[in-house]
Amino acid sequence: MAMATNESEEAGKRVQYPLDSSSYKILNEIGEGVSAVVYKAVCIPMNSTAVAIKSIDLDRSRPDLDDVRREAKTLSLLLHPNILKAHCSFTVDRRLWVVMPFMAAGSLQSIISHAFPNGLTEPCIAVVLKDTLHALSYLHAQGHLHRDIKAGNILVDSNGQIKLGDFGVSTSIYESTCTSLMLTDVAGTPYWMAPEVIHSHTGYSLKADIWSFGITALELAHGRPPLSHLPPSKSMMLKITKRFRFSDFDKYRKGSGNKFSKAFKDMVASCLDQDPSRRPTADKLLKHPFFKNSKGSDFLVKNVLQGLPSVERRYKETKANNLHPDGDGDSDDDPDMDQNVVKQRRISGWNFNEEGLELDPVFPNDDTTVKEVRFGGETVIQEIRDSGSIGVEKVKNKEAMLATLNVLKVSLEQELWQVKFLVNTIEGVDTKVTDSQDQMPQEISRLRAELEYERNKNLQLELQLKTFNYNLSSAPNNTSN
Numbered sequence: 174m175a176m177a178t179n180e181s182e183e184a185g186k187r188v189q190y191p192l193d194s195s196s197y198k199i200l201n202e203i204g205e206g207v208s209a210v211v212y213k214a215v216c217i218p219m220n221s222t223a224v225a226i227k228s229i230d231l232d233r234s235r236p237d238l239d240d241v242r243r244e245a246k247t248l249s250l251l252l253h254p255n256i257l258k259a260h261c262s263f264t265v266d267r268r269l270w271v272v273m274p275f276m277a278a279g280s281l282q283s284i285i286s287h288a289f290p291n292g293l294t295e296p297c298i299a300v301v302l303k304d305t306l307h308a309l310s311y312l313h314a315q316g317h318l319h320r321d322i323k324a325g326n327i328l329v330d331s332n333g334q335i336k337l338g339d340f341g342v343s344t345s346i347y348e349s350t351c352t353s354l355m356l357t358d359v360a361g362t363p364y365w366m367a368p369e370v371i372h373s374h375t376g377y378s379l380k381a382d383i384w385s386f387g388i389t390a391l392e393l394a395h396g397r398p399p400l401s402h403l404p405p406s407k408s409m410m411l412k413i414t415k416r417f418r419f420s421d422f423d424k425y426r427k428g429s430g431n432k433f434s435k436a437f438k439d440m441v442a443s444c445l446d447q448d449p450s451r452r453p454t455a456d457k458l459l460k461h462p463f464f465k466n467s468k469g470s471d472f473l474v475k476n477v478l479q480g481l482p483s484v485e486r487r488y489k490e491t492k493a494n495n496l497h498p499d500g501d502g503d504s505d506d507d508p509d510m511d512q513n514v515v516k517q518r519r520i521s522g523w524n525f526n527e528e529g530l531e532l533d534p535v536f537p538n539d540d541t542t543v544k545e546v547r548f549g550g551e552t553v554i555q556e557i558r559d560s561g562s563i564g565v566e567k568v569k570n571k572e573a574m575l576a577t578l579n580v581l582k583v584s585l586e587q588e589l590w591q592v593k594f595l596v597n598t599i600e601g602v603d604t605k606v607t608d609s610q611d612q613m614p615q616e617i618s619r620l621r622a623e624l625e626y627e628r629n630k631n632l633q634l635e636l637q638l639k640t641f642n643y644n645l646s647s648a649p650n651n652t653s654n
């Protein structure tokens with residue numbers, strides 16, 4: 174496939190980056206997406222300038238090829254200091270190489286997951302989000318939706334400069350076949366998707382980016398997006414069936430009620446309005462009091478980037494941790510990582526956290542003979558190891574608890590299925606995606622079975638959510654709207 178672009182502009186001058194792979198020397202792997210690997214490399218004929226190369230597997234992303242073309246086209250037309258513009262792109266065997274400026278600190282997602290697991294402070298969030306809004310305001314003025322706003326797509330360079338990247342699913346409302354400037358296809362990453370993108374019969378428009386922007390604000394504040402403890406399909410369901418309220422997410426972190434300023438909460442809440450027409454535009458958000466005293470990029474360097482390991486080192490550590498969650502990863506020279514590992518090894522059980530709809534790890538204290546399970550602040554199961562008996566204590570609101578636990582059960586079953594699928598894939602058991610004609614029927618029936626499985630689970634889930642919502646609305650002290 175012949176597909177090559179060369180669009181780089183530096184300091185007002187057009188700079189031609191070479192369109193052949195031999196001009197680049199790959200140094201390290203620094204990230205990976207669904208069907209792409211990102212490398213740090215140098216461009217040899219350009220005084221060995223550092224670049225990032227996103228190498229997209231065209232076979233694995235075949236259905237997304239239009240996205241790839243769209244990304245190249247979109248980027249070639251945009252020029253803004255807060256938008257990451259590719260230097261060039263060309264094909265290498267069955268892969269598309271997109272050569273980009275190297276953003277030395279990597280993505281905000283990689284930064285928070287490594288160094289700020291509980292989120293950034295508000296002044297740091299304001300710096301990041303303000304520049305993201307500048308990029309969004311420009312994009313929207315050009316009639317473009319980004320459609321994948323999230324911390325993983327906000328990149329930072331060593332000077333603390335912020336750039337919005339990854340235009341894989343972005344699109345122009347003017348290219349849409351609808352006359353009402355509305356789109357109808359589902360694109361983006363589930364946790365950050367606006368409800369109308371998932372569900373609406375009437376389509377969605379620029380305000381879908383504003384929803385994702387609000388979710389990104391929460392992601393930066395908490396270290397992860399809301400509902401991310403659920404598998405993606407379920408987070409979508411919850412978003413559709415239950416109004417998402419900022420206060421819901423605020424409860425996730427114990428004692429965090431006063432953690433955020435009124436201005437921050439107000440700004441996020443306005444982005445997360447279920448009604449897209451009531452969400453502010455990017456331009457209006459820029460005038461919000463939350464951004465009034467926003468600091469500059471130096472502040473980010475001092476408070477976030479200083480002391481941060483390189484993006485390649487962070488990626489290596491994350492990969493090692495994912496491969497060896499029991500701590501056999503490459504952590505020899507990092508005491509913080511060792512501590513983490515010790516913690517992970519010492520988890521003795523899980524407590525169900527009703528408010529967060531998730532499991533909290535239990536760290537054993539040395540003389541524990543009693544292992545308890547708590548629900549809604551109450552001990553409901555006490556295991557006394559000496560006698561070997563398990564006692565079920567007070568169970569308040571049994572039905573609601575059962576419905577919630579059933580939702581959790583389905584979630585765990587799905588995760589178990591995903592783990593099995595991964596194990597099979599790694600072991601090479603009948604899960605290889607293949608192009609070969611004679612293996613296609615086998616592949617189709619496998620996919621059919623997978624689809625059937627997902628459909629059944631979703632049906633089950635819908636039923637459970639109905640019961641759950643019914644129980645909530647019929648509870649005597651119900652205050653939800």
Ligand SMILES: Nc1ncnc2c1ncn2[C@@H]1O[C@H](COP(=O)(O)OP(=O)(O)OP(=O)(O)O)[C@@H](O)[C@H]1O
Binds near residue numbers: 210225274
């Ligand atoms: N230009 C760049 N400079 C430095 N690091 C980069 C650059 N582009 C990407 N990265 C790193 O690579 C990681 C993966 O990027 P990529 O765009 O492939 O995936 P993603 O956006 O996280 O996932 P996906 O696009 O599949 O949803 C990023 O999180 C970031 O840390």
